[in-house]
Amino acid sequence: MPNVSMGTANSGWRGSRVVRYLLLLVLALVAMEYLFGSILDASVLRSIRHLHNDSQSSFYAMRFNWAKQMTKTTQDKNNEAESVTVNKTIDINIDNEATEKDNTIYLASRIEEGLTNKTIEKLISNTTEPPLPLCEESPSDLGPIMANKTELQLDYVETKYPEVDPGGLYAPPNCTARHRVAIIVPYRDREQHLAVFLNHIHPFLMKQQIEYGIFIVEQYGNKAFNRAKLMNVGFVESQKQKAGGWQCFIFHDIDLLPLDQRNLYHCPEQPRHMSALIDKFHYKLPYKDIFGGVSAMTVEQFTKVNGFSNKYWGWGGEDDDMFRRLNKMNYHLTRYDDLSIAKYAMLEHKPSVANPKRYQLLTQTSKILKSDGLSTLEYKLVKVTQHHLYTLIVANIDEPS
Numbered sequence: 001m002p003n004v005s006m007g008t009a010n011s012g013w014r015g016s017r018v019v020r021y022l023l024l025l026v027l028a029l030v031a032m033e034y035l036f037g038s039i040l041d042a043s044v045l046r047s048i049r050h051l052h053n054d055s056q057s058s059f060y061a062m063r064f065n066w067a068k069q070m071t072k073t074t075q076d077k078n079n080e081a082e083s084v085t086v087n088k089t090i091d092i093n094i095d096n097e098a099t100e101k102d103n104t105i106y107l108a109s110r111i112e113e114g115l116t117n118k119t120i121e122k123l124i125s126n127t128t129e130p131p132l133p134l135c136e137e138s139p140s141d142l143g144p145i146m147a148n149k150t151e152l153q154l155d156y157v158e159t160k161y162p163e164v165d166p167g168g169l170y171a172p173p174n175c176t177a178r179h180r181v182a183i184i185v186p187y188r189d190r191e192q193h194l195a196v197f198l199n200h201i202h203p204f205l206m207k208q209q210i211e212y213g214i215f216i217v218e219q220y221g222n223k224a225f226n227r228a229k230l231m232n233v234g235f236v237e238s239q240k241q242k243a244g245g246w247q248c249f250i251f252h253d254i255d256l257l258p259l260d261q262r263n264l265y266h267c268p269e270q271p272r273h274m275s276a277l278i279d280k281f282h283y284k285l286p287y288k289d290i291f292g293g294v295s296a297m298t299v300e301q302f303t304k305v306n307g308f309s310n311k312y313w314g315w316g317g318e319d320d321d322m323f324r325r326l327n328k329m330n331y332h333l334t335r336y337d338d339l340s341i342a343k344y345a346m347l348e349h350k351p352s353v354a355n356p357k358r359y360q361l362l363t364q365t366s367k368i369l370k371s372d373g374l375s376t377l378e379y380k381l382v383k384v385t386q387h388h389l390y391t392l393i394v395a396n397i398d399e400p401s
């Protein structure tokens with residue numbers, strides 16, 4: 001009996017010893033796995049996971065590395081805006097599509113598309129290229145030019161000037177422009193003039209090495225033409241189109257073609273009347289205070305005077321009103337000392353119907369300046385279209401503002 005009990009005790013002791021050895025062995029194996037990481041071969045498990053997730057995991061790795069790389073390059077360039085653009089591009093490709101499609105191969109191909117995206121290409125090329133030198137204030141080879149007034153097809157003109165970007169936007173390729181200029185052109189029913197104007201103005205402006213955009217602001221409907229209100233709309237809408245905004249505004253009649261490239265389309269310290277001498281007026285200034293045709297104002301000047309009046313329906317007076325606004329706000333009108341630079345050719349057209357109320361309106365300018373202009377501008381934006389050589393802004397300005 002005791003043997004039996006002894007035997008049971010021995011076998012229990014032996015059993016617990018085996019368990020202890022096994023425990024030690026397991027602990028030793030775990031320690032080795034921890035130190036060397038190669039004892040428990042999990043390759044089978046890994047390959048199964050790999051089959052399912054291969055594209056997705058590399059996809060996320062790409063995303064991570066790319067984001068890191070982008071942050072670095074953009075930090076190097078100290079350019080936050082571009083970093084945002086790139087991250088946004090990538091995120092669209094990943095997050096939206098991933099949840100919708102749940103297809104890793106599809107996602108991988110989408111990210112590759114994202115990587116070849118133009119924004120990124122531009123950013124990469126930007127990081128490798130040294131910054132361009134500043135453009136000359138007044139390039140040395142500027143001089144008098146001829147105007148070609150002969151009829152042209154708009155479609156044909158739109159095939160010219162490949163160096164201009166869609167929307168009629170341009171920046172010099174070999175230097176950094178000193179001036180960012182929006183050309184605002186009030187417009188209705190003058191397609192023939194538009195073609196001739198674009199054909200003339202693009203090479204003229206490119207030669208001056210400025211950054212510019214051409215904005216044609218078309219009045220919707222049949223109400224009397226309101227040039228001044230259209231220019232207010234052009235100011236507001238063109239600013240929305242430009243990151244950082246335009247600094248200088250040239251308000252430009254569509255029937256006027258500059259005849260001297262030295263007539264620089266910049267904004268000097270005071271507002272400038274550009275179109276001083278017009279062939280139709282025998283190259284003579286009609287009167288000293290005239291501010292019509294083509295005029296240049298900075299953002300600051302234009303906003304300080306509350307833009308143009310919105311009240312001038314029909315031909316005439318709105319430019320005289322602006323002259324009064326400028327005086328009221330202590331600006332003064334300037335022109336080139338050498339007036340021969342400010343020569344223009346005028347395109348033929350039927351005379352417009354004059355506004356009989358203009359003289360009466362002009363007596364109120366200084367009193368109502370603050371309550372008539374940009375601050376009270378109302379319009380309905382019909383559409384904004386980017387053509388090759390211009391941005392077309394169509395607005396219904398009929399509301400009484």
Ligand code: BGC
Binds near residue numbers: 286290316318
């Ligand atoms: C009108 C202006 C116009 C000028 C030259 C003036 O009588 O009020 O609007 O620019 O004539 O034509």
